[in-house]
Amino acid sequence: MRPLKEAGRDFTYFIVVLVGIGVTGGLFYVIFKELFSSSSPSKIYGDALEKCRSHPEIIAVFGESIKGYGEATRRGRRQFVSHIEYVKDGLKYMRLKFYIEGYESGKQGTVHVEVKENPEKGRFEVRYIFVDVDTYPRRTIVVEDNR
Numbered sequence: 001m002r003p004l005k006e007a008g009r010d011f012t013y014f015i016v017v018l019v020g021i022g023v024t025g026g027l028f029y030v031i032f033k034e035l036f037s038s039s040s041p042s043k044i045y046g047d048a049l050e051k052c053r054s055h056p057e058i059i060a061v062f063g064e065s066i067k068g069y070g071e072a073t074r075r076g077r078r079q080f081v082s083h084i085e086y087v088k089d090g091l092k093y094m095r096l097k098f099y100i101e102g103y104e105s106g107k108q109g110t111v112h113v114e115v116k117e118n119p120e121k122g123r124f125e126v127r128y129i130f131v132d133v134d135t136y137p138r139r140t141i142v143v144e145d146n147r
Helices: 002-036 041-054 056-062
Strands: 066-069 082-088 091-102 108-118 123-133 139-145
Touching: 041 056, 041 066, 041 091, 041 108, 041 123, 041 139, 056 066, 056 091, 056 108, 056 139, 091 123
Parallel strands: none
Antiparallel strands: 066 091, 082 091, 091 108, 108 123, 123 139
16 A cells, blocks of 8 residues: 555656646746847847947937836836737737937937838848937937838
8 A cells, every 4th residue: 555655646746847847948938038039029129229329329419328228117117118019911010119318418218119020031120210319409310210
């Protein structure tokens, strides 16, 4: 009787370990997809922010040091980048909105980005990036326009 009870307990532990490995694998997949996929909002945000930081007209307005951030959450964190995904003519599109701010100048701006799926390359390509300068004098700076 004792070996049967131990076998049942061992089998239960085995199932718990398998479930744990499955959950861990699923978490790694989600994290990898979000951080390293070329189609994730985080990746598109990072690429667009780098283009803004290297654009001469934006540097002239905001200064050399530019920080980017998303929408404020209830906890006061500003990490969520507002985005919407949609399909048009069978192709996926994504629009993002985030904010930039110059460290020294105190100037602020809203960045608008739209990307379009390229089925041949299997990734998104930028359609446009433009920045609305929210402080005086208000204006719009076009960073990239591939429409």
